[in-house]
Amino acid sequence: MIEVNGLSKSYGTHRAVNDVSFNISKGEVVGFLGPNGAGKSTIMNILTGYISLSEGEVKIDGFDILENPENAKRRIGYLPEIPPLYVDMTVREYLYFIYDLKKVKFPKAPHIAEIMQLVGLEDVAGRLIKNLSKGYRQRVGFAQALVGNPDVLILDEPTVGLDPKQIIEIRNLISKLGTNHTIILSSHILSEIQAVCERVIIINKGNIVADDTLENLSRELSKDSKLVLSAICDGEKTLEAIKAVEGVEQADMSIEEDTTVNFVIKPIEDADIRANISKTVTNLGGTILSFKVEAMTLEQIFLSLTEEVIEEEYEEEIIEENEEIIEEEEAQEDDSDI
C-alpha cells in the first residue's frame, strides 16, 4: 500500500531524512517512533504530498506521489501535528468545507453524518470549533482526515497535549479505525505506539534504526535476559552447583554484607532453568531471598537505539506538557467535557 525507496530530504544543507526505505501493506497499523527532530513529521509530510522530497521514490497504492499526485493523495487522510481548523466555523460547516475541497463524490450530508457518528461528534455538530475542548478539536481533525473515505490514515502525534481521558478516547478511536484502514501514527513516546501498533519503525536523526513487529522486538530482547538470584547460602559451593545445572551458560556471584550472595546467571537461549536452579540452591541448604528475570525493556532498547536522547529531556518535556494541560483545563473549566 505504501512503498518508500531511498527517500531523502534536505532543508538547505541540513539532511532531515537520510535514505529511508520501507513498505507498508494494506491493513497494517505502523508506529513511527523517535525523539523530537528525528524526521517523523518530515516523512509524513512527504508521504501526503505536503512537501517535496529531495531524493527517492514514494508510491501510494501503486501511484507515484510525484508523477500521479492526485491519485496518490486521494487515498490518504492526513492529521497533521497542528490540524488546520477554521475555528469560526461549526463542526458541520467545516466538514462540508473539507468535503468540497477534496471534491468528494459521495452524497454530502450522509457521508459527513456517518463520519461524525464514527468519531463521536454528533452532539457538537452545530457548535463553533473555537468553543470545543482540545480533545473534541482533535476529533474534528480525525473527521477531516476521514472525509472521502481514504484507505490510508497518516496521524502525526495524534495525542500530544491531550489529558489522560482524552488520550484513551483517541487511542480507542485509532484502534477502531485500524480495523479497516492502513495507518501510520507517529509518537515520541513508546507506550503510545505499544498501545495501538503491531509494528514499529524507529527513526533517529533521519535514519531508520529498527523496523519490526513489537512482538519480534520483545523476543529479540528476551534472548539477552539474565536471572538474578539472591540467597543466604555457601557462595562458592552453590556457584559450582549452579554452573553444573543443565542449560546454564554462565554464572557469576558477588557477596553482599557477608551473608547474602547474589548470582547472575545467563541461560542458554530458550532454556527455562528456573526450577532446577531453585532446587539446587535449596538442596544445598540455601534460602532464596529473591529470584527474578532481568530482560532489557523496549524502553531501554529505544533509548539505546537513540542514545543521545537523555531521559531528563523527556521528563522536562512531560512536565511542560502537563503544565500546558493544567493551564488549559483551568481556562476551560466551564466546558471541560465539550
Ligand code: ADP
Ligand atoms: P520530528 O517530527 O521527528 O520531530 P521533523 O521532521 O519535524 O522531526 O524535523 C526533522 C529535522 O528537520 C529537525 O532537525 C528539524 O529541525 C528540521 N526541520 C523540519 N522542518 C524544517 C523546515 N521547514 N526547515 C528547516 N528545517 C526543518
Ligand code: MG
Ligand atoms: Mg513531528
